[in-house]
Amino acid sequence: MIRVRGLSKEFGTHDNGGGVLALSDIDFEVHDNEFITIIGPSGCGKTTLLRIIAGLIPYDDGEVAIDGRAVAGPGPERAVVFQNFALMPWADVLANVTFGLEVRGTPPDECRDKARRLIKLVGLEGFEKRLPKELSGGMQQRVGLARALAVNPQILLMDEPFGALDEQTRRLLQEQLLRLWEGQRKTVVFVTHSMDEAVMLGDRVMLMTPRPGKVKEMIDVPLQRPRSPQVEKSGAFVEIKEYLWENLRAMQVGES
Amino acid sequence: MKKRIVLDWALRLAVFIAAVGLWELFVSTSQNFLLPRFTDVASGLFRLLFEARFWEALYISNQALILGFAISVIIGIPLGLLAGRFRWMDRVLNPYVGALLTMPVAPLIPIVIIALGLGIAARVFIVVLFAFVFITVNTRAGVRGVEASLIEMAKSFGASEGQIWRRIVIPGAMPAIFAGMRIGLGRAVTGMVMVELILVASGLGRLLLEFSGRMQSDLVFATVLAVIIEALALLAGMQALEKSITRWAPDISIG
């Protein structure tokens, strides 16, 4: 379980004295095996929040704990999937997927076996020897997903993973992600810009406001699992999505 | 922000002082009596600034530089524009340009001397040989680099060939052309120094030989320092000009 209490993060205090308060007094919990999505306008700090939970950047105030232990850096129970894939361009698919395992000292045979299984699971069997530049965006992100799953994390942290993809690919990958998750329900924290995605994927949606980033509301998504694409037409889906848009649009008023 | 800039310069100054310190240490412990101390070099340079023969030498050397650079620009830019515009011309010139880029010009200097003698004509020609290829190559890259979509856009508005050149291609290629001129200038200075050191007939090269012959190594170093300063000043000036004319462009130069 992820527990965040009174979290604050400020950027840029060193040089000119003034800083930007990215996150202020963030409070929420993510239960085990829960899939939560985080949505908010640009500048609300959702990516910063994710990176703090991942242990990639430090926080100034408050508490971030995983199963009771405070987060002080990256750890084996968490794995990240990045928006721009972050694949090593000089390594083939297999080598990219085994990366996390290799770093932890897993013996090479085991690495390769696990990797091959996952490559098959994400539907990229046969592409083990390909280089990232030979793959489409969707395929590259599937490699990123396989890499994250390979280290068998409890928690999957996903930073707008489908943001760089076109709509059709995005939808396919959403379906695939849900299928994978049904197979093994890890705890997932999924940051997104897309309301469709937030409601489609999440058990709960965390709505954030910007400047400084705060949690406005945790919205339950009581839609049946497993979720099929049909669910988008259901009344509940449309209702929640409209609710999100009302709020998000109101936050953007300053923009127009 | 300001604090950081001050810190950076403090670091650079520290490196300079450390380097000078090492220099002094090295000289004082060395057997080589031809090695001047930093202070000797500095005072030597100062003295030179008041000697007529230094300024004469500088004038003679720079004649070749200025003439040579001007001719390089006059030859280099049009060649580059043509190579950029006409694919066949580019391919025909390519092997020669490639050869001149990679080949050291120095071995050809004796031939130029046989042909043109020891006078200013030879020196100018050598400077041109050193410099013009780089101007051509960068100009060509600049022309090729102008986005095809911009030219297409101009055509869609009915622009003539001349208009496309004047309003799209040449302004678009400007940053690269200027980069080429900056690099060409550096090469021209190299050519100027190179020919003088090999010919030692006139100018700074001759001065260097004189000082060298009379074991006045502090003046040798001082003269070299003067050349370095001149080169850096010229290049900095060119770069400032370049930046002011082409503020919108990223840095993509060859050489």
Added chain:
Amino acid sequence: MKQETVAKAAVKSRAAPTVARLPALRRFTRENAPELLALVAGAALWEVLGRSLGLQWLPPFSKVMEALAQFVGSGVILANLGSSLQGLIVGFSLALILGLLLGSLMGRYRYVEKALDVYVHALFVCPSIVFAPIFFAIFGLSDASRIAIIVVYSMFVIVINTATAIRTVDPSLVEMARAFGCREAQIFTRILLPASLPLVFAGIRLGMGRAVKGMINGEMLIAFVGLGALAQRYGAQFDAAKVFAIAMVVLIIGLVSNAFVQMIDNRLTRWAD
């Protein structure tokens, strides 16, 4: 997605036989026809002008080729080529070691970069040949002078490229590595090193070209051994054909060494675009 790849493979296999039927040489000639024609035309023009104008400084192309053949035949070129290349290898290796080391430090540590960047840039842009009199004063008429000149010629482009290469490694890759638990050393060997290879090699290739120039320029000034000395000697004898022949030898050295570095580059950085 599977359909696409099948279709693409089909297109590829249809085109392949036609091209593969021509032997490689014929294909090379066909693809580079304008360039080759230009070279042949140039040589022909040289020949014609050389014969007709009868200038001392412009021998016919054939005479230059004769001199070149003569060089190769007699031992003359070999001895001097040997000492030139020796100096080149020692000098370039030194420049490589120093350049990569300094470049890595500058790329990795901001303070090192800020302290030295002004000097590295100045040394890079100023005409490296000016250091010849200085090295001559320090080392006299010796190999050390020649080698020092080669180092100064080639080192700084390697430093600058290496520093830029390391500094511009995609930060998200570094972040990714840290997210998966890499320590500093692992980040260096697994991410920084491979990612910076393309740019580093660009620097090495440029450095190689500069080293060859430094070799010949240095030898022409501190002319007691090597191809440069030969060039000076033949120049003094007004033997233009031989001087041109030497220039060609130097050109060939430049091209071969460049191709060599390029080959290694291609092997190691096939993944880059």
